[in-house]
Amino acid sequence: MDMDTNYTLVYLKLIEEVAQDGELNHKEIRQLAKWLNDNEEGRKSWPASLFYALLKDVFDDGKIERPEAEKVGRLIQRVRREWARENSLCGGKLDPSQLVNLITKFDSSEPILPVIDNQFEVAATGAPESAFQVDFSDQSCCCDDFKTNRQHLPVGHISRCCEHIMLGYSQIRPDAGWPNWLDALLETGFRPLPNQQWAVVQVRGCNYLVSSADPDWGNIYAQVDGDALKYSYHLTEKRWSYDRIPQGAEKLIAVVAKISS
Numbered sequence: 645m646d647m648d649t650n651y652t653l654v655y656l657k658l659i660e661e662v663a664q665d666g667e668l669n670h671k672e673i674r675q676l677a678k679w680l681n682d683n684e685e686g687r688k689s690w691p692a693s694l695f696y697a698l699l700k701d702v703f704d705d706g707k708i709e710r711p712e713a714e715k716v717g718r719l720i721q722r723v724r725r726e727w728a729r730e731n732s733l734c735g736g737k738l739d740p741s742q743l744v745n746l747i748t749k750f751d752s753s754e755p756i757l758p759v760i761d762n763q764f765e766v767a768a769t770g771a772p773e774s775a776f777q778v779d780f781s782d783q784s785c786c787c788d789d790f791k792t793n794r795q796h797l798p799v800g801h802i803s804r805c806c807e808h809i810m811l812g813y814s815q816i817r818p819d820a821g822w823p824n825w826l827d828a829l830l831e832t833g834f835r836p837l838p839n840q841q842w843a844v845v846q847v848r849g850c851n852y853l854v855s856s857a858d859p860d861w862g863n864i865y866a867q868v869d870g871d872a873l874k875y876s877y878h879l880t881e882k883r884w885s886y887d888r889i890p891q892g893a894e895k896l897i898a899v900v901a902k903i904s905s
């Protein structure tokens with residue numbers, strides 16, 4: 645990874661601004677492209693160079709198709725993952741037996757985060773100067789988002805995850821990945837919205853984690869045959885993001901609707 649710190653941080657920040665659950669829209673993709681057009685120097689550095697190569701293609705035919713938007717979304721996921729790995733300050737600090745223990749005890753039939761008896765500082769993506777103390781034993785953080793929007797939620801509630809808690813999990817990810825839907829949530833997801841409710845549904849023997857659609861997209865995470873899957877369903881427009889439809893779609897839609905207010 646060839647990083648020029650300034651451009652790298654600026655572009656990572658931009659990604660965080662446009663990246664959200666559901667589907668990337670044209671305005672968000674244009675925002676990513678505009679910076680590349682305006683910064684000839686900057687687009688040579690990671691991760692802007694990756695987006696430049698991809699978006700040149702996307703704009704070649706003058707319009708953005710859904711599969712192309714999906715590619716941009718996947719690149720965002722990949723870049724965020726690589727950044728989290730690159731910045732994992734703390735993997736070594738965690739006792740591996742602790743992780744094994746937690747993975748054995750993890751119950752994927754309940755929408756509840758595992759307890760990890762550990763705490764460390766996590767910096768926001770694109771802002772290494774601001775570090776926040778995260779405690780994984782009760783999923784708490786000292787940032788404003790956590791204190792204002794999330795700390796009243798019960799311990800284990802998935803919506804307790806602020807940006808730093810999400811990132812922190814990525815930094816201590818076990819080599820073999822997190823168990824079940826947890827890996828999909830932590831590897832492909834963005835921070836949950838504070839009002840989101842969660843449920844687990846079984847589809848063909850696999851546990852799927854489902855969020856409520858607050859306000860628009862219900863998200864669905866699962867690990868099927870070793871692949872971390874993420875789907876999003878727009879409750880009012882009644883459609884799947886990027887036209888990707890999961891197995892057991894009807895059952896999953898019913899649960900999204902049921903837990904959405």
Ligand SMILES: [Zn+2]
Pocket residue numbers: 776785786787788789790806807808809
């Ligand atoms: Zn935080």
